[in-house]
Amino acid sequence: MPSQNVADILIEALPYIRQFAGSTIVVKYGGHAMVDEQLKMDFARDITLLKYIGINPVVVHGGGPQINEVMDRMGIKTQFVRGMRLTDAETMDVVEMVLGGKVNKSIVAQIAQAGGRAVGITGKDGGMVSARKMTIMKEGAGDAPPEIIDPGLVGEVTHVNPDILKTLTDRGFIPVVAPVGVGENGETYNINADVVACRIAAALGAFRLILLTDVDGVLDRDKKLIHSIDTGEVRRMISDESIVGGMIPKLEYALSALSGGVGKCHIINGTRRHSLLLELFTDQGIGTEVLL
Numbered sequence: 001m002p003s004q005n006v007a008d009i010l011i012e013a014l015p016y017i018r019q020f021a022g023s024t025i026v027v028k029y030g031g032h033a034m035v036d037e038q039l040k041m042d043f044a045r046d047i048t049l050l051k052y053i054g055i056n057p058v059v060v061h062g063g064g065p066q067i068n069e070v071m072d073r074m075g076i077k078t079q080f081v082r083g084m085r086l087t088d089a090e091t092m093d094v095v096e097m098v099l100g101g102k103v104n105k106s107i108v109a110q111i112a113q114a115g116g117r118a119v120g121i122t123g124k125d126g127g128m129v130s131a132r133k134m135t136i137m138k139e140g141a142g143d144a145p146p147e148i149i150d151p152g153l154v155g156e157v158t159h160v161n162p163d164i165l166k167t168l169t170d171r172g173f174i175p176v177v178a179p180v181g182v183g184e185n186g187e188t189y190n191i192n193a194d195v196v197a198c199r200i201a202a203a204l205g206a207f208r209l210i211l212l213t214d215v216d217g218v219l220d221r222d223k224k225l226i227h228s229i230d231t232g233e234v235r236r237m238i239s240d241e242s243i244v245g246g247m248i249p250k251l252e253y254a255l256s257a258l259s260g261g262v263g264k265c266h267i268i269n270g271t272r273r274h275s276l277l278l279e280l281f282t283d284q285g286i287g288t289e290v291l292l
């Protein structure tokens with residue numbers, strides 16, 4: 001079991017630091033990994049540390065549970081299909097306020113407290129994330145044909161222009177991106193954060209893509225961690241429903257990021273202290289590696 005002490009991790013890290021210097025690492029920070037203030041501060045410190053040692057981290061965050069909490073308070077019902085929140089205009093307003101406002105700015109503030117210089121943006125800034133309306137195919141029960149679902153203002157990414165991210169990282173800033181995109185006619189889209197992280201990682205040709213969630217990685221039916229998973233196994237596990245919900249887009253888009261040129265992709269448990277450093281800087285690594 002790897003140590004959880006930062007100093008110990010760093011001693012083991014030296015050869016990796018040399019290898020990773022100057023490279024870009026995209027970190028998807030899932031809403032379920034934002035458990036408490038201590039863990040959030042640890043995350044901010046780990047991201048800042050990466051920048052200090054010459055790596056360029058780009059944070060793409062979610063905030064699903066944080067949106068749910070506000071929707072609950074407002075008495076608005078919410079529903080997910082295949083890991084996507086059905087998004088009407090009212091929901092879109094809440095999503096944009098929570099993700100682009102509260103969640104984004106609190107990550108920026110915590111990185112600042114840790115000594116880093118973060119800039120919080122959404123996919124709308126600098127024309128970064130272009131999107132169009134997504135349609136969702138839901139498997140029919142038994143022999144029933146698949147159902148086509150209109151998810152409202154849920155977007156699929158059509159294009160990522162990474163210029164703004166490159167400008168920020170080149171100037172020493174840490175970009176923190178909320179997963180909101182813009183359509184051809186200026187309309188706002190709610191995009192699953194895993195999707196945005198994977199597409200940004202591909203657009204940047206990232207060396208690593210790390211998806212932080214609230215489970216140790218992809219688990220089998222006995223809840224045992226799968227250390228590496230490839231396309232065939234992902235397909236099998238989705239069709240026999242041992243992979244469901246938010247894990248579906250995570251894996252599907254992680255695979256497309258790898259085909260898009262990302263070096264390596266790992267799904268790890270962000271509720272474990274310093275999991276990011278343990279993944280990057282230890283031989284054993286943690287979590288699940290996704291392979292083509």
Ligand SMILES: Nc1ncnc2c1ncn2[C@@H]1O[C@H](COP(=O)(O)OP(=O)(O)O)[C@@H](O)[C@H]1O
Binds near residue numbers: 064212243245
């Ligand atoms: N086979 C599986 N292995 C691990 N987690 C799974 C699996 N199938 C579904 N999940 C669910 O996926 C969740 C992670 O996805 P999601 O809820 O979107 O998290 P995040 O907000 O971190 O992106 C896990 O908490 C778990 O409930």
Ligand SMILES: CC(=O)N[C@@H](CCC(=O)OP(=O)(O)O)C(=O)O
Binds near residue numbers: 030062084085179192
């Ligand atoms: C379309 C869609 O589902 N968008 C997500 C965006 C936030 C997100 O992805 O957050 P997590 O990474 O914490 O799950 C949502 O509305 O919850």
